[in-house]
Amino acid sequence: MEFDWSPEYIELVQVVHEEIRVPKSFAPYAEGKQFKGYVDGVEVDNRVLLLDPYSIEGQNIIHFLVSGTELQRINEKLGSSHYNKGTMEFKLVPQSEVVKNSFEFYLVNEETLVQVGTTVKASWDSTFGANDEIPFEITFFDENRNLLKDVRYGFFLIDQDTGNVIFSNVGDDSSNLGILASEGIDIQKITLPSQKTYRIDIAVFGQGITYDTTYAGIGSGLIEVGPGGLQPITSTPPPSNEISIPDWVRNNAGWWSDGAITDNDFASGLEFMIRENIIKVPTTSNGQSNENAIIPDWVRNNAGWWAEELISDEDFANGIQFLIKEGIISV
Template identity: 30%
Template sequence: MLLFFHSITIKYAICGVERVNTGRGKLVALAFIAVLVLPTVLASQKAFADGLTQENLPPASFGDQQASLFVKINPPILTTESKQDAYLQFRLFDAKTNETIKFPTLNIAVYKGTDPNAKPLMQDFFQSENGLLTIKVKPQEGDVQVQGNREPFLNALKADPGGTVNISGPVLLDGGLYRIDVSVFGIKYPTNIFKDEDVKTFETALSVGDVYSQNVQSEGKTYPMSIISYYDKVEDFKFNAASKTYSWAMPFNWNTSRIQNAPNVFVHEEVRVPKSFTGVGDASAFDAKVNGKPIAGRMLAVDPFSDENNLILHFLINKNDILDMARNSPPSDGKMSFSFSPAGASEGQQTSGEISTDTGGIHALLNWTPGQLKAGAETKLDIQFVDAFAGTNISDQDVKYDLKIFDKNGKEVLAKTDQTAQGGKGEQAGLNFPADDTYRVEITVNGLVKQGQSPDLTRNGIARGIVVVPEFPAGAMVAVAGAIGAIVVAQRLMTTARKNK
């Protein structure tokens, strides 16, 4: 029997552990059987959050208590040159009070990629007295080795007083997508071991950025570049010196059922090109493509300010974008391809009507008034925050955010911090652009707040866009709103069609 709670799959674990007073030897043996059997059970259903480095999973029922699980991988970027320590962090907490639940006994399995037939890189029982569990990983080849004592009931590794367990082995050796399955076998005190039907399993797939570096040649000069792929490893990098086109690919599973059933899928590629590369690093507009399909607007963010020496481009591709590609022109090689080159001189910049955070969870719809922006004239900005994964406006939460605007030289011309968009709607009046120019707008999402619940910090990020003065930007808002509406209608029609089958 399977029970579904949004992106959580709750399963009856196939193991012989019950809340009974038996000898230690029997329980340890049964726990060992559970470790062997669980991989098969967990592979039967998937609920992944592809492309994210942390996630608050929706709550599951433990008796009369609703509990959520927070999972995080740190650091968010791993380099092949430096095998630094990595961390897997877990926190089971009361979904209503945000109180950390003591003595969780967890069976944790970590896999590379989302292949349901893959063998776990690591799987074991863990227990933390204070409820906070950090698995400190020393990535290295060979078998998994653990440090620490085990408790007598499920033979779980006991975390130290700070909540840490140290392991070494082939876990988080490099960047890419990692599937993590967490089964809760007990809570609140060490001997509280669940019956089979009370075991709950949380599943997610989190990503670690992989850094790819390469030198390119143009007109007798050498220029470095780097790509941080926050989804999977970079492959097939090429540079066409004649057209100044960069291209690369990464592995991607284009199965539409997998993508549709995943609550969150997000691909983020971050490219750095030196500003000294004339014609590329000093360009302000680009022709960018994913799988040969042109992208613009919220899907491509150009950042000339964060790095003094490099221009940064962000490819930001969400679940709906990926589904559209998968249905209309699915690749046959199991890869997602990217390319970009400087845009032609005739292709001017336009004011952004929609921008996306670099973590993919939030879109911001921007509407500037009056219809034609003018230097020295009072301007108003209306912001509608959108749940990027659901494709609907945020209306039942307040969004905490900062707003900053920079001129083309990176000088800050406006800053408003600690702002609140009540019900997802923000308003900034009395803005003033000092001159006719192209400006960069940055909106930093600092958290989503709902009364009676703990703040949601998992979708924090920075959204970047362009404001052109003078320009007529009003139509952008209408077009974007129509696109969002079309997506929502399409999703509802698909849901209805599935129900009628």
């Protein structure tokens, strides 16, 4: 995307939002996966990346929410030669699959204690524990299980044994109370000192720039912290005898991912190789031919990952099947 990296402009930017939408059936982007995100080749804080499996049936949305502070850090990392680049490039790299701990609770009106329509889900990677910096994912839903966007909230972490507040955050903008969860999902990094049970109190102050209080309320949940330092769980899918892709095809995939060959050239090459049985993928019904169709960015990422051997042949074949179903290539 086009972007002005001049320091004068960066100082005015609050956040840059980019999203990638992919089928839920595409394993590298599945719920439970971890990612590393890069902007112009610089790894960004994992709080920049939010996975939304709720908003669109059959699709996952991965949000890049790059703050002005993060943009300044990227500029400092790349130096003054970066100021005139004129574009911003996003890259996702899949990591290991994780098992998450989670719990949910509803909020009540602070004065009447009557339940409001808000449900809060808190989840975190089970491999983290005491003395680890744990990225807690906090998600807000309305009564219809839709994400509550543009929520302003705060939270307090309380030692159950002593009743003492050990950490709190109600935002850092004195004129606008609360942390903003623009997409209804937020990640907060918190270090808990001991293996024990903590209580988290969450308060929603309002929604939107007017602080609509329809979904405002308070609620609590319990966090049990283990020893930490555990290894992530990884899984490798069994190989499929329906898939056969020569290694030299990786070069083509890498060139296309880097923009060295066009979408049409890449699609035409795939068509030829499938018809000639150079590439074998599971039988897939052709969609209606669409010469003007645009290949989604996630398929380009998929090709780049496969070229770098970050994902399996099965995952790459999944992307090819998508192109066939959408009529982008015909076999």
